[in-house]
Amino acid sequence: MDSKRTSAHLSNASTDFTQSIEDDPLIDGPLISQDALESAIKREFQKLPTxxxxxxxxxxxxxxxxxxxxxxxxxxxxxxxxxxxxxxxxxxxxxxxxxxxxxxxxxxxxxxxxxxxxxxxxxxxxxxxxxxxxxxxxxxxxxxxxxxxxxxxxxxxxxxxxxxxxxxxxxxxxxxxxxxxxxxxxxxxxxxxxxxxxxxxxxxxxxxxxxxxRSHAYSTNASSNHTETGFRDGSSLEEVVEKQADLIEYLKQHNTLLSKRILSLTSQQIRD
Missing domain, CATH: 1.20.120 (Four Helix Bundle (Hemerythrin (Met), subunit A))
Known part of the structure; x- marks a missing residue:
C-alpha cells in the first residue's frame, strides 16, 4: 500500500514539474540566438554634429x-x-x-x-x-x-x-x-x-x-590606448577611479538595455 502511495506521489510530482516547465515561457520557448540579441542591442553610431x-x-x-x-x-x-x-x-x-x-x-x-x-x-x-x-x-x-x-x-x-x-x-x-x-x-x-x-x-x-x-580576443597584449580599468604603476588614483565610474555607468545602462531587449524578444517569440 505504501509503495502505491509513493508511486502515486512521484507521478504527481513529475506531472507538476512538467506542467511548470510548460507554463514557464522562458524554459518552454526557443532560446534566443546570440546573433539576434546582438543585432537587437547594437546601436547605430551617432556622429558628433559639433x-x-x-x-x-x-x-x-x-x-x-x-x-x-x-x-x-x-x-x-x-x-x-x-x-x-x-x-x-x-x-x-x-x-x-x-x-x-x-x-x-x-x-x-x-x-x-x-x-x-x-x-x-x-x-x-x-x-x-x-x-x-x-x-x-x-x-x-x-x-x-x-x-x-x-x-x-x-x-x-x-x-x-x-x-x-x-x-x-x-x-x-x-x-x-x-x-x-x-x-x-x-x-x-x-x-x-x-x-x-x-x-x-x-x-x-x-x-x-x-x-x-575585441582586443583581448585577438591579442594577449592590450594596447596602451585602450581604456584602463585597473590601477597601474604611475597611474593617478583619481583618474583610475574616474575611469571606473564612467565604465560602471555605461555598463549599467548597457545591462538595462540588454534586459529590456531580452524581455521584448522573449515575448515576441512566445506570441509567434
Whole structure:
C-alpha cells in the first residue's frame, strides 16, 4: 500500500514539474540566438554634429577681429573719417562697438562650450569614455582664453587715459594685440578640436568596452590606448577611479538595455 502511495506521489510530482516547465515561457520557448540579441542591442553610431558649430564660431571670430581692426584704424586712431564713422555707427563710439562685440563673442564662446559639452556627455553615456576624456579640456580652452582676454581688456581699458598720456593710443594698440592673440590661440584650439572630431566620426569606433574585449580576443597584449580599468604603476588614483565610474555607468545602462531587449524578444517569440 505504501509503495502505491509513493508511486502515486512521484507521478504527481513529475506531472507538476512538467506542467511548470510548460507554463514557464522562458524554459518552454526557443532560446534566443546570440546573433539576434546582438543585432537587437547594437546601436547605430551617432556622429558628433559639433564640427560645423566650430566652423561658424571661427568665421564669427575672424569677422569680429577684422571689423575691430578696421574700426580702430579708421574711426579710433585717426579723425580723417570721423563723419563717416558716426554715420555708419549711428553716433556710437567705435570703442563701445569693439567692447560690445568682445562681450558678444564671449557669449558665443560660452554657448559653444555648453553645446559641445552636451554632445560629448551623450557620447560618454554611449560608451566613448576615452574620447570624452581626451577632448574634455580642449573644448573648454576657447572659453578660458576669452575669459582671460576679457580680464586683460579691463586691465588695459581702465587706465587707458594714463597709458595714452605716456604713449599716444597705447591702449588701442594693446587692445588690438589682445584680440589678435585671442584669435590665434582660439583658432589653434578649434582646429585641433575639429580634426579630432572629424577623425572620430570617420573611424566610427565601437564603445570602449567593446574595443577592449575585441582586443583581448585577438591579442594577449592590450594596447596602451585602450581604456584602463585597473590601477597601474604611475597611474593617478583619481583618474583610475574616474575611469571606473564612467565604465560602471555605461555598463549599467548597457545591462538595462540588454534586459529590456531580452524581455521584448522573449515575448515576441512566445506570441509567434
Amino acid at each position: 564640427t560645423w558649430i566650430a566652423g561658424l564660431l571661427t568665421v564669427a571670430h575672424v569677422a569680429y577681429v577684422s571689423v575691430s581692426i578696421v574700426l580702430a584704424i579708421l574711426c579710433w586712431l585717426t579723425d580723417d573719417h570721423s563723419a563717416e564713422c558716426k554715420t555708419v555707427l549711428n553716433g556710437v563710439d567705435a570703442q563701445t562697438v569693439v567692447l560690445l562685440g568682445k562681450a558678444g563673442l564671449w557669449v558665443l564662446m560660452f554657448a559653444f562650450e555648453r553645446c559641445v559639452d552636451h554632445h560629448h556627455s551623450a557620447a560618454r553615456r554611449r560608451g566613448y569614455l576615452q574620447f570624452y576624456r581626451t577632448t574634455r579640456d580642449l573644448k573648454r580652452l576657447p572659453l578660458l582664453i576669452h575669459s582671460a582676454g576679457n580680464a586683460a581688456v579691463l586691465v588695459v581699458i581702465a587706465p587707458s587715459p594714463l597709458l595714452d598720456k605716456k604713449v599716444k593710443n597705447l591702449s588701442v594698440y594693446l587692445l588690438l594685440v589682445i584680440i589678435c592673440v585671442e584669435l590665434l590661440l582660439t583658432l589653434i584650439c578649434l582646429l585641433i578640436y575639429t580634426v579630432r572630431v572629424v577623425r572620430f566620426n570617420a573611424q566610427r569606433p565601437s564603445p570602449d568596452i567593446s574595443e577592449e574585449e
